[in-house]
Amino acid sequence: MSGPLLSARGLRLAFGGVKAADGIDLDVMPGEFLAIIGPNGAGKTTFINMTTGYLKPQGGSIAYDGEPILGLAPRAIVRRGIGRSFQLPQLFAEHTVLENAALAIAARSGLWSPLTPLLRPAWRAEAMAVLERFGLAPLAEARADALNEGARKLADIAMAVALQPRLILMDEPTSGVAAAEKMSVVETLVRVLREAKVTAVFVEHDMEVVERFADRVAVWNQGRIAALGPPQQVLNDPAVLRDVIGIEPAHHA
């Protein structure tokens, strides 16, 4: 009940000599928004990949909702309620944005209906509603590969959300989103996730976003968690600022 939704212990994974995960311990509590920050190559994406079954760690364990999920295939993990979005958006390029969203909706019921159209009224309406919440409705009929990077990113997240996960892992959700729109995009995203009571882990480079929206921050560095705590505490920790390369002090407007 009140235990962690996701619990990682001692995750290790090395690529050649590079330790992408070097003993990761992390608990994600139900309902929280946990930001992951840290320099490029710190192992942030690797953590998401291990949690979603895409990469197998060489050591350690991962439990979701109290049950071990290590060794399960990505699709088995997804079905248990862990969704993810990607650093590089993974859309069906030849499909329209609407079809991309509708496919995710269809996938919830296994998608095994061979004769009724994908864009049946109920799913079309739900897909449109999802796109509307992300401000993508005007692009519904556009082919996914015709979108700019920011819109692709949003569509990618919209697909993950349409699957109705309990936990979502988002890899740099705001990279590629135009600076002027960034805050409103994140606000929308956070509102959608809060409404749906989704727990979120997100990799983020913008400290303003982290400060405003994260309940806790985990600082990744060289495959380890260098610091973990509330944003005001972590982002003002001189050790973090000094030791963790690539992290600038939080700036206030």
Added chain:
Amino acid sequence: MSGTVTAPARRVAPIGEALLALLGIAAVILAAWAVPWLKFILTVALAKGIAVLGILLLLRAGQVSFGHSMFLAIGAYTVAFLAPALPEALLLLPLGAAIAGLFGLVIGLFVVRYRDIFFGMLNLALSMVLYSLLEKLYSLTKGTDGIRVSGLRFAGITPDLATQEWVMFGLALGLAILFGLLVRAYLGSPMGRALAGIKTRETRLEFMGVSARRVLLAAYVLSAVMGGVAGTLVAMTSRHVTPQLAYWTSSGELVFIAVLGGAGSALGPFLGAAAFELVRVYAAAAVADAWQMILGAVLLLVILFAPGGLWGMLAGRLGRRP
């Protein structure tokens, strides 16, 4: 090759597609009625079109099977083997389809683990195994001589030759319409749209909780069933089956027809099959041995100038301009 060849043509209003289909059906019936010897050729063309619908399904996933006529051969030999004991065509048809589908399931479980060139070549290899078996097991199959299909009954009736030709033509046309509509619905369904997703983002399917292999397997089994249906029709029409049906050139022909007709619509395979069989007949009559060269040149022109195939050319005229 899949990149350009399978690019869907401009969207055509369903009403335009339906009109084209009706026109096509009328033209085929008229041709069969006006030129009696065309009836046989059109029946075979319709049958092949049904098999090519299966190639089209796999093309949508970006996969090309270079051995697909093995399912045609399985359907055809089912008819040849069973006809003496069970001469009822209306039972042989579903039986041939079911047995081809069963083979499709077993073979599919293996080949859907592979993609692209490996997928294509594995299908080719398996079809060549079937070819050699049909050729070598003489006591069963009479080798390259093949088997004559014994007399058939249709709903208990044994029609005279002329009537039987019409019955076969009608069966082929009816089944072509049925499977054309089925494939059309399939392609627009979640399974069909996911199939097209295999071509661009297979991993995303997995991260939506969907097995990409199972999506491909479902299409593969359906394509095997349609191959089997085509085989039973070909066997009942030509009344003679040979291992040549499973030979790689026969599979190549199906891929050729798919590309010629275009993968943008379920009408493509039938446009392609009709064009292919008619060019073959007329070119063979006009220039004897050079007809393959003519077909080759036609294919080259289609790939270079009309990557959407014949369907793409028609759709380009019908399509709503933006």
